[in-house]
Amino acid sequence: MLRFGILSTARIARDAVMPALQDAENCVVTAVASRDMAKARALADRFGAPHAFGSYDEMLASDTIDAVYIPLPTSQHVEWAIKAADAGKHVLVEKPLALKASEIEPLIAARDRNRVMVSEAFMVTYAPVWLKVRELLKEGAIGELKHVQGAFSYFNRDAANMRNIPELGGGALPDIGVYPTIATRFSTGSEPRRVQAVVRRDPDFGTDIYASVKADFGSFEMSFYVATQMANRQVMVFHGTEGYIEVKSPFNADRWGPEEIELSNQKHTVSQIFRFQDSRQYRRQAEAFARAVAGEEADVVTLENSVMNQRFIDAVYRAGQHDGWETV
Structure with missing residues (x-):
């Protein structure tokens, strides 16, 4: 069993x-750390974890854990991931891992010198929904892929929420823009070459609250928008020469709609619905991570993959500052 320590009591960790x-079959939570000892103890008791720590450094120094999960604000991810790696702990760190691709390079160095596993927590890459999309595209179920379309939005104007605080790494692109990008890269195996974008910011918060993006992948194009001050919506559509694949509730599995894929192949008059009753994408992520730590075969998100995804987001920010294309 891989013994996890949870570094903070953030909501994504709790829920x-x-x-x-x-x-999970091969993981267990053995410790929780918080700058507030009472909060650490309360959350540890809630999940039956035997250890609680009143500081992050104290938990990292403990031999009661083998790995840490880091759900801190984005601006602190790389800092604490490096500290955890230097303490000899394996690291699963919440997305987005960083705010710029260049910030990930020191973490790669820490991973390599300490010989530990470090992975960004893109749970969608472990979900049966997205594994099926990748399979359908690979087998040519819609012919030649020509266009990917996506949308991810929600409404949040809470000034105290970290997603609306620039210093903590807030913004639509870091929070949710990374999902259409990782999902498209994961399912197609392709990388973007250049992007165009419109990026709008909140006049009070200063964070980006809307981005409309066009990306050139060479053999196909992608267009998507993300927003943090629009009504809830999630969808991804892969459109080919013979049909399309529509992914419903693609990122928050079963929260805003059914976990299902609609496949339409008009050339062969095929129409199918694939339903996934319980993806357990967070559990699958944990189990894959633990298998990789144990040296078993497991497909996890590498830091090199994270660099490529962050380069996509970095290019969107640059493109949002002018008209025309920006090279990824």
Whole structure:
């Protein structure tokens, strides 16, 4: 069993990742750390973890854990991931890993010198929904892919929320823009060459609240928008010469709609619905990470993959500052 310590008591840890770790076949939560000891102890007790720490450094120095999960604000991800790696711990760190691709290079160096596993927590890459999309595209179920279209939006104007605080790494692109990008790269195996973008910021918060993006992948194009002050919506569509694949509730599995894929192949008059009753994408992520740590075969998100995805986002920000294309 891979023994996890949770570095902070953030909501994503409480509501999604810790239950998944406890449910996994090869993981267990053994410790929680917080700058508030009472909060650490309360959350540890809630999940039956035997250890609680009143500081992050104290937990990293402990031999009661083998790995850490880091759900801190984005601006602190790389700093604490490096500290964890230097403490000899394997690291699963919440997305987005960084705010610029260049920030990931020191973490790669820390991973390599300490010989530990470090992975960005893109749970969608472990979800049966996205594994099926990748399979359908590979087998040519819609002919030649020509265009990918996506949308991800929600409404949040809470000034105290970290997503609306620039210093903590807030913004639509870091929070949700990384999902259409990683999902498209994962399912197609292709990388973007150049992008165009419109990026709008909140006049009070200063964070980006809307981005409309066009990306050139060479053999196909991608267009998507993300927004943090628009009504809830999630969709991804892969359109080919013979049909299309529509992914419903593609990122927050079953939260805003059914976990299903619609496949339409008009050349062969094929129409199918693939339904996934319980993807357990966070559990699958945890189990794959633990298998990789154990030296078993497992397809996890590498830091090199994270660099490529962040370069995509970096290029979108640059493109948003002018008309025309920006090279990724």
